[in-house]
Amino acid sequence: MSHDRSGSADSGDRPAGALSEGAGALPDEGGASRETAVLSDGAPLSVSLSDTDLRVIETVLAPLRAWTSPRFYGLENIPAEGPVLLVGNHNLLGGIDAPLLLPEVLRRRGRLIRGLAENVLIAVPGVRHLLHHYGSVRGTRQNCLALLERGEAVMVFPGGGREAVRRKNEKYHLKWEGRTGFARMAIEAGAPIVPVAMIGVDDAYDIIVDGDHPVLRPLRWVVEALGINRELTPPLVRGIGPTPLPRPERFYFAAGAPIDPAPWRDAPDLGAAAVELRAVVRKGLEEELRFLFAERDRDAGRTLAGRVRGDLSAFASGAIDRLRRFRLS
Structure with missing residues (x-):
């Protein structure tokens, strides 16, 4: 683990100017441009953020930032240029905390994080347009490799949706199962992997009943009718009192030291190499999680x-x- 242990709160500073690589830009705003090259799901291969886009991000995230007062550690471990694969852990419900990382990495490292979105989200026209506009693409191997080959910063969550719709006894558990796709892509693209740990959401909510509970059987039917695996049935949660408003727990983020896939590049068995690299990355992510748990437990301003x-x-x-x-x- 290698990062500044002093941490830093999100100051809310807006990244200065538009960035040349990243997500979401309208063609006639603030000089931002959108290339004609597209990925398999129609997403632009490279886009740039306009000043308007940055203001929208700030405005949308301001309430969450004020409510959670996030702290960030080790962002200097994210390379300022070149391909990099950020490997993170999903917290409960997924997608609540990760957006806070976007403007912070933009401000400090000048990089836009390209997210890999679930198929169920990309399938919704309005949602798809919004995700594409701000840089996310359908989570396929081809799209990820194309972005890495272009030198982008791509973020993946090996635990997928199942890690986000966790069960009652799975607080902060990594649910990677046997997934090695991200490790294979890093090896093939020669992209360093940076483990990025995130905690806070699981402390802000309690699971009343999880997706396996009989009371949620009707919801499981709906999930299956939509063509989604019933394992991804979301839990019923509560935050403040009986409401879905999260308790104002602080969110914490930590980026670990980059892991170079070069030692596995010439392995005779790519599958075995990916398994080994996955284990190294998981160990690095778990180390960052332990660091954040310790920071949280000693933080008088956690609540x-x-x-x-x-x-x-x-x-x-x-x-x-x-x-x-x-x-x-």
């Missing part, structure tokens, strides 16, 4: 109440200090 107490204490200390200096003068 909103703790953050308010800290702010009041800092304000009072500052006021007393200013009063003392005034008297001495």
Whole structure:
């Protein structure tokens, strides 16, 4: 593990200017452009963000950022250029916390994270347009390799949807099963892998009943009728009281040291090499998770109440200090 252990809160600073590589840009806004080359799902191979896009991201994420006061560690481990595969863990329900990573990596590393979206989301026309606009593509091997070969930063979640719709006894569990696709792609593309751990959502919600519970049988029927594996039936959760509003727990993110796939590049058996690399990446991600658990447990500002107490204490200390200096003068 190699990162700045001091951490940093999301300051809300907007990345300056439009970026040449990344996601989502309208052709006539802020000089942003969209290339004609497209991927297998019709997504543009390369897009750029306009100032308007950046303002939209800030506006949409502002309430979540204020509610969760996220902290980020180790983002300097994400290469500033060249292909890189960010391998993360899904938290409960998936997709709640990861969007906060986008503007932070844009601001600090000048990189736009290209996400690999589930087929069920890409299949919805309006959602597909929004995902494509901000850089996400259908999660296929071909699309991922095309982006890596172009030198993009691509994020994958090997646990997929099943990791996001976790069961009651699976808090922060990695559900990778036997998946090695991401490791194969990293080896083939020669792209370093950066494990990215995220925690907070599982602390902000309680699972009332999970997808296996008999009470959710009607929901499982609906899921199957939509052509989705019943294993992906979402749980019934609660946050503040009986509501779906998440408790204001702080979100934490940590990027570990890059893992170079070069030692596995010339292996005679790519399948075996991918299994070995997957184990190394999983170990790295689990190490980052343990680091975040320790940071969370020692953080007096983990909850909103703790953050308010800290702010009041800092304000009072500052006021007393200013009063003392005034008297001495």
